[in-house]
Amino acid sequence: MNSTSITIPGLVRIKPGALERLGIYCQRQGFGRVAIVMSADLPAALTSALKSSLESADIHILFRQEAAEPDFDEARDIFAALPSQADAIIGFGGGKALDVAKFAAALARKPYLSVPTSLSNDSFASPAVSLLLRGAKRSLNATMPFGVIIDTQVCLGAPRQLWHSGVGDLSAKLTAVRDWKLAFHATGEKVNDFAALLSDATVFQFLARPAHDLQGVRLLGTALMQSGIAMEICGSSRPASGSEHLISHALDRMAPQQHLHGIQVGVATYIVAHLQRNEHLCALAGLFEHTGFWESAASSGLNRQQWQEAIALAPRIKPNFHTILSQRDWWPEIAHLLEHDPWLRACFA
């Protein structure tokens, strides 16, 4: 009556030095031969650390390819080229390469090890990917990673903007849960209370200590990963993705890859939280200020005209998906915010 089947990673390591031990983790699982799909622009120190970690544990690298773009056909070609002897696929680097690796691994039905070098969004521990198909970004199912290995030391060394992007993606849970409850009242869509409580809790967990240090990276990684459980439990992305993600999707349709996903989402979360009169608005504002999120957002150079169009388009992106944006045209309020809120004004200068 109340049994739920979820898929979770079987191997999880979140700690400093995890990259060095990756070879040992592979060995213990019996993954003697691996294929690697990695970001194109990684520092040499990281790629050689990966190589020596695997080699020192006698793991053979049968295949290695860089993925510059999160492209559907590129994932297909990697799948077609993957050696059948590979015991597992390792995705290494940023979100785009990881999505290509995850999708190729799902096509090949091989275990996938997700080894992010930054925590810019929650995709490193989710079954979903976002790929370009004929120039348009599409959300697709892959499979939950078999392993999630986060070297907190490595992620701490990633550009600060990527960290802010992760913070922005995490903050979206607050508005997403609120949108879900609005949908219940407007359309009767069932809310899974358990998933909603879990999702909210991931943000609070990080809020308790939102520092950019080893412990903070561990908390952010754990929180982003837990938000995946909330989605698994209710079988939808509702607890993690509401109107703030619709706005980001709409922006991607107009200009894909212009900005970091989590930066876009974070700014949209802040705007939507105002419209929702979200009870956690102050906590959110404090989080963004404290972590320096606004600096990364401001330096992104957001475009007021694009956002206006995106907010108009957003409610039509997912059929039968009620959010605060479905209720009426909010542009007047938003325009007012963009002019008068000091943080937003700095972003849309």
Place this chain on the structure above:
Amino acid sequence: MNSTSITIPGLVRIKPGALERLGIYCQRQGFGRVAIVMSADLPAALTSALKSSLESADIHILFRQEAAEPDFDEARDIFAALPSQADAIIGFGGGKALDVAKFAAALARKPYLSVPTSLSNDSFASPAVSLLLRGAKRSLNATMPFGVIIDTQVCLGAPRQLWHSGVGDLSAKLTAVRDWKLAFHATGEKVNDFAALLSDATVFQFLARPAHDLQGVRLLGTALMQSGIAMEICGSSRPASGSEHLISHALDRMAPQQHLHGIQVGVATYIVAHLQRNEHLCALAGLFEHTGFWESAASSGLNRQQWQEAIALAPRIKPNFHTILSQRDWWPEIAHLLEHDPWLRACFA
């Protein structure tokens, strides 16, 4: 390869006024006829609130019984007497009555609604029960509650000692996770990293704001419930129960029901955290001080002699269950602590 099947409550409400709405929740689920098993010593205001909540939604109370003791045979007799027309069983009150209700519901294969009036331990949202069989406390499986309804206003009004007991039971996750990792190194017992991270996180969540107010009750309830997910994910109580629980079980063998479960467990957690040189010892100490846990512990009048025997007995209670206590006789360190630690000295005066 990495799919896990877990059982979670289908209906969850944690908010002020939830008791008043219990009838509506039953109605929505189609539970028109219910049986109630409740604590013997509840304030009249609570029992009449329960009654009027159900009656105002036209829910028929077919059966109502008080459960004074958490007794196996009492649960059996309640099961035997339950009317077959009952659509669901409601457990109302403290941990003992809830365990009897949960076990009777499991025998009857009826949906069980857990409605705690205090949060003294994590049993309100777990599949396990603790019952007396021939005078000895035994852990038994029941089934995960179908519904968990926590009226935060009601729980806030419960005696402060019960609140401290819940805080103590929650804190045990820190030592339990550490014991699990010790077992991995000593015996190779597999650690589910995901479950361990989740369990740790429940404590951090509450640590962020350990206040005795409506929001604090909500956070404690959510955290205790989430620890149940961690257990479901790994299929054992390892992430929530280590040597600190063994000590409490050992105490129960000598004198069952002498003290509140979570008070015993909390004190044992504090002691074990010292032995483990647990990295979260300071956070734990701060939590107990801030919440006033020590006052409840001190007023319990713990017995030094009993604890010495319990600590000696603890490692033999569960076969093949390695913890810090399996490593050697720690009594010298513990005796020293009991004499010199100001908090413990107050408890064992």
Place this chain on the structure above:
Amino acid sequence: MNSTSITIPGLVRIKPGALERLGIYCQRQGFGRVAIVMSADLPAALTSALKSSLESADIHILFRQEAAEPDFDEARDIFAALPSQADAIIGFGGGKALDVAKFAAALARKPYLSVPTSLSNDSFASPAVSLLLRGAKRSLNATMPFGVIIDTQVCLGAPRQLWHSGVGDLSAKLTAVRDWKLAFHATGEKVNDFAALLSDATVFQFLARPAHDLQGVRLLGTALMQSGIAMEICGSSRPASGSEHLISHALDRMAPQQHLHGIQVGVATYIVAHLQRNEHLCALAGLFEHTGFWESAASSGLNRQQWQEAIALAPRIKPNFHTILSQRDWWPEIAHLLEHDPWLRACFA
């Protein structure tokens, strides 16, 4: 959207000589110490075969007890007496002892190995048990056996009546599935088509070769076990238990344990199939004739008066459970059948 979580035995062996190899199976699972609950009246050859199988593989028998009656309190006492060091519980013998063993194992949360010496009903591979509580038979949940080990040679040597009982219990799937579809049309109760197809199929599988030989025992054992999957898939006993089981339950209320479960059920299936104008009536009649079921049924000495009362009581046994018997008083048709059908006349002489 369409994911289902089921519990199935992890270890299954259905073949001649399986009893001799039981010790090896335990050894491979790491069950070095076991407790045994067995029937009171087993031939010495069987009990010594069990003993030597375990001993030759160095499996220690920590506890051994006979269970004469399928009694709730007996299962409770066995649970209370089980040594905590036991790695697994073995149930050995007929349906009653196996139910006691299964329930005690479930209380103790230990792996349970079901080793039937006859196939008189489908309980050897199901999570349910039927126990006497204060003189009344009650259905209770236990847990799915971890292992099902059927020595086909041993079961072939069991009394022929027990074999017929198994055939009768299997045949019930045909009327149960039909009742389920009637319930859909009468009350809208959802039918799980997949489970219904699977359940039907188990009977056809055995019908292809309903011989009382090693291969036949294997097919009957497999079919009875598969009917358990059908129940697991839909989460209820609907595909395996309809009005024919209600009649049997009603008989048990009047005189528990008077007759073999599957003999009662088989006769009731035959009667109900007439009322349902079941399309498989002829196949059923052929099966009973071919296997000699009717001889066992006739020698049971069924009581016409008891059956009349049982059929009147049957529709009131399970609330909200529609079957053909819910539709009207069928006694006139049934009385006519009992007088004129040659097989039934022989049973109720």
Place this chain on the structure above:
Amino acid sequence: MNSTSITIPGLVRIKPGALERLGIYCQRQGFGRVAIVMSADLPAALTSALKSSLESADIHILFRQEAAEPDFDEARDIFAALPSQADAIIGFGGGKALDVAKFAAALARKPYLSVPTSLSNDSFASPAVSLLLRGAKRSLNATMPFGVIIDTQVCLGAPRQLWHSGVGDLSAKLTAVRDWKLAFHATGEKVNDFAALLSDATVFQFLARPAHDLQGVRLLGTALMQSGIAMEICGSSRPASGSEHLISHALDRMAPQQHLHGIQVGVATYIVAHLQRNEHLCALAGLFEHTGFWESAASSGLNRQQWQEAIALAPRIKPNFHTILSQRDWWPEIAHLLEHDPWLRACFA
């Protein structure tokens, strides 16, 4: 400890007239708008029956496309073109179109309704697909169909060769299960006994009544669908696919789509059963003779040279997959069989 999570179709109908009622089934599920992917060469009577079934229930057909080839890029393009408002995707026709439809639906994360017009293989109720990628056939994961609707009248009217192909694919379970047990003895690969018993049983079920009539189509459809459960239970294709499938895959690499999958597989099953000295060889031979399988096989014009190469290639196709073919070069025995077995001689004339 022994819980397994499987995915099964939520909606199953196997009966005459099911096509006419497809619109009603959609309506009940709330699928008001559908997309259709169908075979290119269907009789007009079938396509108009589909259309009128949907229209009479007010189901809007938003998209309709024919899929001539089971091509990866075609599935991708259909996915890209699917209207986001579609509530479900219907696959209609033969195995190739159904595989394209199933893969496009999986990419789009929409419910998929599988409506085969023939039963030529077991793909209509499995999560796997077989698609051409750069000219080579590849096995890929999609998702289990939400619905399986088999109009037995329609399938009975399909070309006899397709029926024989389904029979051939079903028969493969016998050799696949045997190969699995060989692998256990040779490499220690774990056999899931339960899945093996289930898979065997599907063939016996059909063997009981292998007629080409409505009831026979129902049994074949049910059996092929059940073999999917066996695979779900053990999480691999082992119970349904052994050396006989390796031979067929090897043939496909040399000349994809030359012959019907199930015809190739059936002939390979017959050959492998000889090598295995399979205990069910006679039953298999009887089945093929009785159903007329050999006539379809003989009229396919198999090529001795290609088969010799395929048998040599087969053991190298799946790494770490032991079968009878891994043990040594069997060509001498096979060559002898091809010359002297009357049925095979007719096929390789």
